[in-house]
Amino acid sequence: MSKILKSALLGTALTAATATAVMAEGVELEVTHWWTSGGEAAAVAKFANAWNATGNTWVDGAIAGSGGTARPIIISRIIGGDPMAATQLNHGRQAEELIEAGLLLDLTDVAEAGGWAEIVNPSSLLEACTLDGKIYCVPVNIHSAQWIWLSHAAYKSAGLDVPTDWNEFTASAGSLKEAGILPLAMGQQGWQQNIAFGAITLAVAGQEAWNGVNIDKNADVARGPEYTAAFEAVAAARDLAAESNVQDWNMATNLVITGQAGAQIMGDWAQGEFSVAEQVEGKDYSCLPGLGLNPVIDTGGDAFYFPVNDDPAITAAQKELAALLISPEVQVSFNLAKGSLPVRGDIDMSTANGCMQKGLKILANGGVLPSGDISFSQDTTLQIEDLQAQFWSSDMSAADAQAAYADIIANAD
Amino acid sequence: MTVPSVPPTLSGKRPSKLFKNWMAKMASLPMILTALVVFVGGTAWTVTYSFTGSRMLPRTKWVGLDQYERLWSSDRWMISITNLGIYGICSLILTLFIGFTLAACLDRKIRFEGVFRSIFLYPFALSFVVTGLAWQWILNPDFGMQSVVRDWGWTAFNFDPLNNPDIVMFGLLIAGIWQGSGLIMCIMLAGLRGIDEDIWKAAKVDGIGTVKTYIMVVIPMMRPVFVTALVLIAAGIIKLYDLVVAQTGGGPGLSSEVPAKYVIELMFRAQNLGQGFAASTMMLCSVVIILIPWAYLEFGGRKRG
Structure with a gap:
């Protein structure tokens, strides 16, 4: 003191x-x-x-x-x-x-x-x-960007408990869909998809692999099994967000606020939208840093x-x-x-x-963790965002996306 | 941009030509210099620096053809080129067709011609940004056309081009044509008004149908007007940028990216000037490749005839 x-x-x-x-x-x-x-x-x-x-x-x-x-x-x-x-x-x-x-x-x-x-x-x-x-x-x-925002209203209308981590969320997605609720809101812009990609890889591939790629820029790690699992998880998330046809991030956040979507992966600035809508944390919405699996955030x-x-x-x-x-x-x-x-x-x-x-x-x-702005040049960041934009909006396979990603990492500066 | 029909020069004395109107030539010297320095100089500078590894600031770190290799292996660039090709061909054909058809209809001495002319030309007064935003709303599935038609009872009606990567370029095309065909109509109408009444009378005497007269007689006579229209449309196509930014932002994914947007994004968002310069040099090349044969045909042919 x-x-x-x-x-x-x-x-x-x-x-x-x-x-x-x-x-x-x-x-x-x-x-x-x-x-x-x-x-x-x-x-x-x-x-x-x-x-x-x-x-x-x-x-x-x-x-x-x-x-x-x-x-x-x-x-x-x-x-x-x-x-x-x-x-x-x-x-x-x-x-x-x-x-x-x-x-x-x-x-x-x-x-x-x-x-x-x-x-x-x-x-x-x-x-x-x-x-x-x-x-x-x-x-x-x-x-920081590694947050998932969950709508209590959406889960209530589907008769489910609000998940406490990413795995529970994916398990609940099917029931959300049956209740006519979009499981994952996603703005169709590369940087938002890249944020989701970053958060999911960090949670699924673990911090060691993440460091290998983002700090050491080791393309072999990006080709490795941890990242294969991560890309498959991202491909699964893509299916959950398939019906999401909004562009801007705050429109996607609005889907969560109004209970039309179950969740959104977005940075902590999304909180501003919830407070403007006068929602209360823990009552109307939940936030899970590191998707509830790996409580680390970038800076x-x-x-x-x-x-x-x-x-x-x-x-x-x-x-x-x-x-x-x-x-x-x-x-x-x-x-x-x-x-x-x-x-x-x-x-x-x-x-x-x-x-x-x-x-x-x-x-x-x-x-x-260091943020993308710190690890990668703007040039590399844009290439990764482009890849994510392509991946999320098409039916590109997880393996192809992983190979393309590893190539970008190999040439990253 | 337009092609004035040069009247045959009457002056016989060749040596005095350079000094003819020397006052006027002196007066236009600053503009000539500006054009040389800004356009030619700027172009040369851009091409030169496309061979460097410039990032945020221009630097003379020569990398040879690396920037071009990266450009042509970039998915985003290939998508941009394909999109521009689709948009370009469709826009060229449809704008000419719609522009001419509207002009021909107005030329049939209909009532309230002035009113219709203003209505058709009105979209041209809007900027591409406004056009893009307006059509973004019109094509929005929840508020726009799709929901209106569904409200009428056709609940299975599905028209959502801006969120479908396969047809998003056609969503842009609708907006582009809506904006651009009015101007082409006006140019065509002016061309049609320039056709002598006697031609129509002659055609009528010979018993040639209206449509046939248009296709076989009037259109060939309007060649200069078509060339002007073509140049205007082509310039609009290559420049395509603001419409995309306002209407789709290049999305969904990369499916509506265009070359001009690639240049801007690489130069300013990726802070990679060299790559942006390489892309803009390729855009210049494509313009030159189209322009040189055309100029040769247009101006070279004129002298022979």
Whole structure:
């Protein structure tokens, strides 16, 4: 307890110290991000308010559309010599080349002063921000993708108990179908199908095989028996989702909310949809991290990068903002609004709801994995997503898909 | 893009041709330079960098033909090409046919011609994004055409192209034709109005039927109009991108992917510029392969005749 208090105090003191240094001028910083939905906008307002409270000004540069739309705009602005003061990106390899080209600010001194190496949990988040021993970004939250969301209404109308893991779910699927309920809701887009694929392989093939493929990029493991079993499980899941003809992920979530579908495999951001629909965890819906079989979650999420700037006043302010974003109070208020997990384990998140608590517990136990953004380049990710899109929308055999997947892994970077 | 019929030049003095209207030529110099630098220069740059291993940033790391090898072994690219072929052929034939038929109907001096003309041309005023979204809803099985027909009593009626990988391209085709045939109709109508009344009278005197007159006499006379229409349609086909993004997003799966979308996705989503450049170079090649024989026939033939 005292340790937590100490590091919290230390963080606040540091923020305060840097804050007073720059307070005199009050600098305008333009911050770009793609958080535009209701909950997201509320969360980013927490950052803006905290920053404005230091006497500086937060100029909000929200870019509508998802990361796929916003990222090219952000990158082209940085490359084109019109950089913003700070920008959201997913931590991992998206900014690798920008760092190599010397376009992003080195935050190592801020990180050392703030003791980020001790407070950031899991430490893999900070590693994702590090290149050649220098730190270039501030992780702000953790999103994980290995969740299955179950509709209590659907199971009630089929007269079944809500499953507690993936195996029970597949066993119950037949009865759901008989009751006229779609067992598995699935948006027909490659990235969603890839999330389902990732979650099912992790649960079925086990963590060792998963590590072999996703971290060591070992194509032989991807051709091995564990992955054969995983691909067969995914093919079975494809049959359960055969009748699902929605495209967007939130439409699929809506099928679960309204009880038209039994379950959906989707990241923890789906929780936002359930809370908007005023559903209660444990009563109206259940969430199972790691599909209830293998309670580990990946640690994707968002981070802020600070493009290099000629103006020393702005550079000082950028470093101050970096320290602020990871400070304890800001972390708590931001992540409660966003429904994501905080990047530091030393803060009090007791007001979070049941699903977030499950996630926090897994984080505390160290059941974490690097996310796809961290393991694979965007190029490889897109190839895997394409394969999944093809696999889920056709009758491609599990063996063919596995062979194609192993080829991608063999050439992955 | 259109092919103006060049009047035979009257000037006899050849040497003065370069300096004729020199003021006008000076004035257009900036535009000529822009065209050279932006179009030709940009094209050359793209082709050059398609031989590099550029990822997010352009880099001169030469990899030879690797990008092209990967391109032609990529399922997504092959699906894109096949889709464009299906869409292209169907769209070309159907748009020309529907455009001409509508124009011919309007040309029969019907009542309220102006009203019909506006109605048929109206879809062209909409962007492809709006068209795509509108047809996405119309073809949606739960709210659109299928549910309406089922409500009328045909409960077995099944029409859900956007969720069926085998026929999704035809769902796009419907929207594309709906949007594009109005313009072609207007061009055809203008061409038909350019046909001398006397031709019709002569045909009537000779006792040739209306349909036969159209096919045997009028259509051959409208060759330049058809060429213009063809070029417009073909350009629209190669560019096909926004309709797909708005209507299907390339889905279900990869079944409605098109080459232009491949280029954008690889360049910006996969952050693999080299691969995107290779794909766009292949698109350029396909345009050139179609364009050169056509230009040769069109312009080369004109001189001989």
